[in-house]
Amino acid sequence: xxxxxxxxxxxxxxxxxxxxxxxxxxxxxxxxxxxxxxxxxxxxxxxxxxxxxxxxxxxxxxxxxxxxxxxxxxxxxxxxxxxxxxxxxxxxxxxxxxxxxxxxxxxxxxxxxxxxxxxxxxxxxxxxxxxxxxxxxxxxxxxxxxxxxxxxxxxxxxxxxxxxxxxxxxxxxxxxxxxxxxxxxxxxxxxxxxxxxxxxxxxxxxxxxxxxxxxxxxxxxxxxxxxxxxxxxxxxxxxxxxxxxxxxxxxxxxxxxxxxxxxxxxxxxxxxxxxxxxxxxxxxxxxxxxxxxxxxxxxxxxxxxxxxxxxxxxxxxxxxxxxxxxxxxxxxxxxxxxxxxxxxxxxxxxxxxxxxx
Numbered sequence: 001x002x003x004x005x006x007x008x009x010x011x012x013x014x015x016x017x018x019x020x021x022x023x024x025x026x027x028x029x030x031x032x033x034x035x036x037x038x039x040x041x042x043x044x045x046x047x048x049x050x051x052x053x054x055x056x057x058x059x060x061x062x063x064x065x066x067x068x069x070x071x072x073x074x075x076x077x078x079x080x081x082x083x084x085x086x087x088x089x090x091x092x093x094x095x096x097x098x099x100x101x102x103x104x105x106x107x108x109x110x111x112x113x114x115x116x117x118x119x120x121x122x123x124x125x126x127x128x129x130x131x132x133x134x135x136x137x138x139x140x141x142x143x144x145x146x147x148x149x150x151x152x153x154x155x156x157x158x159x160x161x162x163x164x165x166x167x168x169x170x171x172x173x174x175x176x177x178x179x180x181x182x183x184x185x186x187x188x189x190x191x192x193x194x195x196x197x198x199x200x201x202x203x204x205x206x207x208x209x210x211x212x213x214x215x216x217x218x219x220x221x222x223x224x225x226x227x228x229x230x231x232x233x234x235x236x237x238x239x240x241x242x243x244x245x246x247x248x249x250x251x252x253x254x255x256x257x258x259x260x261x262x263x264x265x266x267x268x269x270x271x272x273x274x275x276x277x278x279x280x281x282x283x284x285x286x287x288x289x290x291x292x293x294x295x296x297x298x299x300x301x302x303x304x305x306x307x308x309x310x311x312x313x314x315x316x317x318x319x320x321x322x323x324x325x326x327x328x329x330x331x332x333x334x335x336x337x338x339x340x341x342x343x344x345x346x347x348x349x350x351x352x353x354x355x356x357x
Contacts (some may be wrong), residue, residue: 014146027356029195055357061322063089064255071099072106072120073204075150075247076301079121079334083246083323086330102244109133111140112305117125119304122150122204122264133306140306143354145320145347147327148301149337152208152298153268154278159257162189165279172217174260175209175240176233182258185341196240197252197261200286201231208299209262210234212220250275265337280356290337300343301336317355324348 028277057063064276070080077100084096101109103121110119111133119125125142134139145178154171156163168172173179174194182189201208215230235242241252247265253261265285268275277285281296289295303320310317324347326339338344 007267011029012258019349023269033136050230052331053211055320056179058314059318059321061087061092061318062093063348064092064229064318066313067093067094067317068096068118068316068319069116069122070097070118070303071101071116072118072303073122074100074199074244075103075122075203075266076147076303077207078266078270078325079148079301079327079331079336080150082330082334083327086326087319087322092315092318096319100245102200102202103207104202105244106292108303111136111142114140116181117305118312118320121302121304122299123207124302125304132297138308140308142304142306143350144326145303145305145322146300146339146343147166147303147347148331148339149290150301151265151290151295151337152205152299153265153285154260154264154297155253155268155275156260156278157253157255158276158278160276161257162305163260163276163278165282167281168213169217172214175237176230176261176319177237177239178213178217179242180239187267192258195252195259197235197259198234198240199246199263200242200244200251201235205246205263212297264336269335287332287337294315298337300339305354309352310351311356316350321351324351 030163043125047306070084077098087096098120099106103123106116106119107129109115109127111129114136119142124144130142134140142288147178154166166185170185174185175196175198176306177196179185179194183191185194189253196331197224198209210230211225211227214234215225215227218229218233219225220229221224234240241249245247248277249261250271253259254271254340258351260278267283268277283289284296285295290298303323305320310320324344328344331338339347
């Protein structure tokens with residue numbers, strides 16, 4: 001093969017390679033696909049919180065057992081009886097005793113003999129009774145729990161058609177026999193003998209009536225009401241009928257058109273069909289006149305106990321707590337009136353302090 005032919009063949013081969021290189025499609029570089037990175041949300045683990053225990057659960061009626069012994073005021077009796085029944089209905093399975101023996105006798109059992117856990121009272125405890133409590137072994141320091149208000153009610157028979165209202169002075173004279181016939185009270189009244197019914201000397205109702213109605217008629221040398229002179233005058237009426245049982249007084253007044261008596265509003269309310277309430281100083285007993293302070297012979301009602309008793313006997317602490325927490329829902333049905341809110345709260349505060357809550 002000639003040199004010229006070889007050159008032509010070489011050139012053709014080179015041209016073929018160049019044409020192949022220019023005609024081939026350009027390869028696009030492969031892009032790396034970057035998958036989006038998922039952002040991990042941190043899992044917040046809430047701390048496990050134990051259920052908060054109710055600090056009052058230990059004082060629930062169904063959480064306590066053991067005996068509870070209460071005694072005292074015949075006025076407070078129907079209210080305490082109601083609260084005791086409700087306490088049992090809510091699950092208390094122990095024995096609870098509520099005796100109606102009068103405030104004075106109730107304080108004697110609580111402070112002198114130490115027989116009871118709670119004293120029911122329609123008056124404040126006396127200094128001499130506090131000293132008796134301190135003399136016990138172990139000593140007791142009475143704590144007052146205000147539970148309500150009573151409108152001490154003067155009553156006559158529903159058949160009495162002449163008495164509607166009396167002054168405090170007239171009442172004092174009637175119940176100390178300074179007047180013995182109705183026409184001596186008012187000439188318009190019949191000339192009939194007044195039949196007097198009243199609580200006995202162990203009753204807080206007796207003490208209160210003496211303090212507010214009778215003792216002011218017997219001032220001492222300082223011009224102040226002489227409590228002992230008033231008490232003697234009340235008890236000196238030989239024709240009077242006395243009883244710590246208010247139901248006995250109710251029956252006595254019901255039985256005569258010319259009878260008159262006094263006791264807690266609850267007993268009047270329960271027997272209002274057979275009895276008539278007498279207005280005192282022109283004011284009749286009612287929720288309104290008790291609340292506004294115009295009824296002149298309304299008075300506080302109490303329970304008394306002791307901090308050591310409440311700590312050593314959870315059932316007693318539970319009963320008083322239940323009583324204070326539920327009394328306002330029941331007191332009107334019984335026939336009394338709620339204590340002022342501040343006084344009831346003070347009672348709850350005193351209870352909490354006594355049990356260490």
